[in-house]
Amino acid sequence: MDSIIARLRSNSKDALAELYESYRTEFLRWIMKYRCTSEEAKDAYQFAVLTFYENIMNGKLTFLSSSEKTYLFAIGKNKIMEMKRASGKLTEINDREENLPDISLDEDQQVDPNQLKRVALCLEKLGQPCISLLKEFYYHCRSMEEIAKLLEYKNTDSAKNQKYKCLQRLRKLFNKPTPFVS
Amino acid sequence: MNEEKDIALLVSYLEGTLSMDDKNALEERLLQEQDLQLLLHDLRLLKAGIKQANREEIRSELKALENKLAGSTSSASLLQSTWLKIAASLAIVAVSTWLLWPATKTPEQLFAENYEPYPNVIMPTVRGGQAPDSTVMAQAYKAYDMQEYSKAIELFESMEEKDEGVLLYLGNSYLANGLAEKAIPVFEKVISEFDIFDEQAEWYLSLSYIKIRDNENAKSVLLKLNAKDGFYKSRAETLLNHLKP
Numbered sequence: 001m002d003s004i005i006a007r008l009r010s011n012s013k014d015a016l017a018e019l020y021e022s023y024r025t026e027f028l029r030w031i032m033k034y035r036c037t038s039e040e041a042k043d044a045y046q047f048a049v050l051t052f053y054e055n056i057m058n059g060k061l062t063f064l065s066s067s068e069k070t071y072l073f074a075i076g077k078n079k080i081m082e083m084k085r086a087s088g089k090l091t092e093i094n095d096r097e098e099n100l101p102d103i104s105l106d107e108d109q110q111v112d113p114n115q116l117k118r119v120a121l122c123l124e125k126l127g128q129p130c131i132s133l134l135k136e137f138y139y140h141c142r143s144m145e146e147i148a149k150l151l152e153y154k155n156t157d158s159a160k161n162q163k164y165k166c167l168q169r170l171r172k173l174f175n176k177p178t179p180f181v182s
Numbered sequence: 183m184n185e186e187k188d189i190a191l192l193v194s195y196l197e198g199t200l201s202m203d204d205k206n207a208l209e210e211r212l213l214q215e216q217d218l219q220l221l222l223h224d225l226r227l228l229k230a231g232i233k234q235a236n237r238e239e240i241r242s243e244l245k246a247l248e249n250k251l252a253g254s255t256s257s258a259s260l261l262q263s264t265w266l267k268i269a270a271s272l273a274i275v276a277v278s279t280w281l282l283w284p285a286t287k288t289p290e291q292l293f294a295e296n297y298e299p300y301p302n303v304i305m306p307t308v309r310g311g312q313a314p315d316s317t318v319m320a321q322a323y324k325a326y327d328m329q330e331y332s333k334a335i336e337l338f339e340s341m342e343e344k345d346e347g348v349l350l351y352l353g354n355s356y357l358a359n360g361l362a363e364k365a366i367p368v369f370e371k372v373i374s375e376f377d378i379f380d381e382q383a384e385w386y387l388s389l390s391y392i393k394i395r396d397n398e399n400a401k402s403v404l405l406k407l408n409a410k411d412g413f414y415k416s417r418a419e420t421l422l423n424h425l426k427p
Contacts, residue, residue, distance in 0.1 A: 129378070139233050
């Protein structure tokens with residue numbers, strides 16, 4: 001069987017679902033010792049899978065120095081600790097998983113969430129092929145060579161040109177002064 | 183076009199892939215050109231928005247998966263509310279029957295209910311502030327925005343180089359003026375010769391066929407749209423339900 005990294009990077013939706021299911025029951029049982037609700041446990045596990053996924057897709061994680069289970073459990077546990085600290089239920093900061101590999105979600109905190117939502121709406125309006133092209137470039141951080149092959153463009157240059165056109169149109173949609181009609 | 187070139191430069195700049203010389207030259211320009219600064223600002227925002235949109239998509243996929251898995255393990259406790267379930271499922275059947283039972287509609291009604299000229303995303307008319315743009319292209323889009331479709335048709339037609347944007351709006355102007363026969367070949371061209379506006383063109387092509395009462399061709403275009411997971415998928419499905427004999 002291909003490694004989980006290779007399978008996720010080949011855009012397999014099944015791989016993500018399989019990963020999620022593989023450790024779900026075990027995690028949800030294990031995390032209970034940190035006295036969280038089952039909703040918190042689920043949120044933490046989803047966050048862990050998402051973080052793991054993004055770091056594989058954007059190339060920050062190119063090989064696993066321990067099993068994927070170790071990553072998921074460590075990220076999930078830290079998330080629970082973070083939730084507890086945020087709600088004031090935990091005062092000491094020292095209960096952080098120390099041997100956690102250095103991966104986290106890179107979040108753009110300076111940007112207004114409403115603006116981001118608007119971009120998402122405009123993106124939907126823009127339609128294909130722009131949605132896939134921009135997703136592979138910005139979210140999955142693939143090279144234009146890879147994207148051209150994946151999305152079956154004639155060559156890298158035509159994929160690049162298309163990408164610039166998509167960005168140009170997305171910007172125009174975004175800056176359109178009239179109220180957005182869905 | 184200049185803006186496209188600048189976008190290319192700024193995208194590489196944001197990715198950190200420009201050569202030292204190009205980077206210095208660009209930063210020099212950024213100090214002086216306000217439009218370029220705005221473009222950079224927007225590109226950063228779009229990049230963040232694109233990432234966020236995709237992250238939310240994965241997040242909701244995981245949530246849906248979780249609900250599915252949780253549902254299959256805790257069905258026992260739901261038995262208590264059997265009556266509620268029956269009531270709920272009856273409600274769902276009633277609502278979906280109502281939704282799926284298309285009332286008979288004439289092609290004129292279908293067209294009127296579904297046709298809305300595609301919004302001008304190419305050259306939006308900006309209110310106030312800027313000097314009026316006198317190029318034919320700007321005039322054409324302005325006429326389109328003002329719903330002066332005859333004038334827009336004249337201007338769009340007069341343009342020598344017609345890219346997919348011009349064609350999409352020319353087609354829409356024809357259609358808005360009731361000239362569906364003229365709109366059809368224009369939309370077909372957008373689909374066969376360009377990439378970006380395929381789904382939009384297919385949607386308006388299907389409406390053009392409905393307008394001239396050619397339901398067979400309308401259906402075949404709508405089936406294509408419905409097979410894609412795009413913006414027009416659900417609209418195409420609704421129309422298809424209405425077009426069933």
